[in-house]
Amino acid sequence: MTYPTDPHERLPRGDKNRRLSLGASREEMAAAAGITVEQLHDYEHTQPDRHFSIAVARRVGDALERLEATQAPHVYNGPVPSDDAD
Known part of the structure; x- marks a missing residue:
């Protein structure tokens, strides 16, 4: 089941962060969602007070x-702190 289940409640910037944590390029995500790179770009850059395409949101959510489900996130939080620091 896609989270959130209602595509009207999707957060485009949050979906972009999810894509980035997977290490997926715009081209890879657009292909996985069955949309164009331009549609993905427009969706991911939707301002919080603007409307977005529900069809695109549904496809992006399903693809994510x-x-x-099949890939581990690739999040880099910087170097591990050393115990040698005073």
Whole structure:
């Protein structure tokens, strides 16, 4: 089941962060979602007070769920702190 279940409640910037944590390029995500790179770009850059395409949101959400089920996130939080620091 896609989260959130209602595509009207999707957060485009949050979906972009999910895509980036998977290490998926715009081209890869657009292909997985069955949309164009331009549609993905427009969706991911939707401002919080603007409307977005529900059809695109549904496709992106479904693609994210599929990718997250088969890939581990690639989040880099910087170097590990050393115990040698005073």
